Amino acid sequence: MPTASAPGKFILFGEHAVVYGKPAIAMAVNMRTEVTAAFSSRTTVDGMLLKEVRSYYIREMLSRWEGEPVSISIHSGVPPSSGLGSSAALSVAFIAALYSLNGDRDIRRIAEEAFDVEYTVQGGASPTDTSTSALGGAVMVGGEQENPLWEFSKGERSWKIGRIESPELSFVVGVSRVHSPTKIMVQRVRRLVERSPFGMEIIDSIGELVTDAISALKKGDAEDMGELMNRNHELLRTLNVSCPEIERMRDSVMEMSYGVKITGAGGGGSIVALTDRPKDVKKAMESAGARSAYIVNAEKNGILWD
Ligand code: PMV
Numbered sequence: 433m434p435t436a437s438a439p440g441k442f443i444l445f446g447e448h449a450v451v452y453g454k455p456a457i458a459m460a461v462n463m464r465t466e467v468t469a470a471f472s473s474r475t476t477v478d479g480m481l482l483k484e485v486r487s488y489y490i491r492e493m494l495s496r497w498e499g500e501p502v503s504i505s506i507h508s509g510v511p512p513s514s515g516l517g518s519s520a521a522l523s524v525a526f527i528a529a530l531y532s533l534n535g536d537r538d539i540r541r542i543a544e545e546a547f548d549v550e551y552t553v554q555g556g557a558s559p560t561d562t563s564t565s566a567l568g569g570a571v572m573v574g575g576e577q578e579n580p581l582w583e584f585s586k587g588e589r590s591w592k593i594g595r596i597e598s599p600e601l602s603f604v605v606g607v608s609r610v611h612s613p614t615k616i617m618v619q620r621v622r623r624l625v626e627r628s629p630f631g632m633e634i635i636d637s638i639g640e641l642v643t644d645a646i647s648a649l650k651k652g653d654a655e656d657m658g659e660l661m662n663r664n665h666e667l668l669r670t671l672n673v674s675c676p677e678i679e680r681m682r683d684s685v686m687e688m689s690y691g692v693k694i695t696g697a698g699g700g701g702s703i704v705a706l707t708d709r710p711k712d713v714k715k716a717m718e719s720a721g722a723r724s725a726y727i728v729n730a731e732k733n734g735i736l737w738d
Contacts, residue, residue: 440516455575457642559584600730602729691705703717
């Protein structure tokens with residue numbers, strides 16, 4: 433009875449621009465979703481029949497499964513709708529457990545299938561979340577890369593995926609009370625990019641900034657990283673994906689952090705702070721209206737099987 437687990441993630445640099453093929457850096461975090469799969473007389477998920485399952489991700493994954501019926505159980509350790517990649521961790525762990533029933537533990541194939549599931553369910557996505565969850569550690573998606581591990585494409589776009597060395601760092605992710613679906617925010621940015629050359633200029637600037645961020649991350653230079661996070665946030669704000677609630681949370685922790693930015697699609701959603709005072713930052717975010725705040729550490733392991 434294989435059990436597979438996969439971590440959540442947050443995007444450290446380059447969200448939105450990555451949709452246009454620019455590089456992004458994401459970091460796996462020490463929160464994991466665990467999925468157990470076993471052959472069974474009928475297909476169930478946590479005791480429910482398929483028709484009772486509400487998650488589009490699970491329905492999509494099981495509709496692709498051509499093997500014998502399976503009984504699945506899920507333990508999610510990644511908070512949902514938090515910018516921490518709960519759907520990617522679920523998809524990656526789910527597919528890893530299913531494939532493992534057939535003795536298949538090919539991480540690349542699992543990451544590709546999980547990306548395809550997210551792309552189908554969300555009507556578009558980059559492979560950032562799913563690849564980071566599959567690989568663990570700090571992951572670079574898109575941009576020019578000399579030694580990528582793999583490359584995924586959709587339509588005209590393709591993304592090279594590779595690992596980046598990164599030091600132990602402490603972050604706090606603050607989740608606002610404004611829920612904003614990724615799909616809507618991606619469409620909002622697309623309209624801006626299509627309507628004016630200014631939109632694409634911002635995307636280009638984010639892409640250039642991420643190139644600088646890679647060397648700051650490799651050096652483990654928190655000051656430089658923080659400054660780049662702040663610049664990345666300003667560019668995201670110009671793309672119109674911030675909101676007053678996000679700005680209030682961010683202002684409340686600026687002085688205790690090296691850098692603070694939106695993480696993920698924005699519009700609401702979440703911020704991430706790089707800090708050496710994580711407890712104070714968590715408290716301040718909560719006082720400034722966060723729905724919740726999580727101290728997270730980088731997680732070096734991607735998919736693990738029991
Ligand atoms: O909302 P999240 O954490 O899944 O991040 C979305 C990131 C985008 O760049 C806006 C979209 C994508 O698929 O890369």
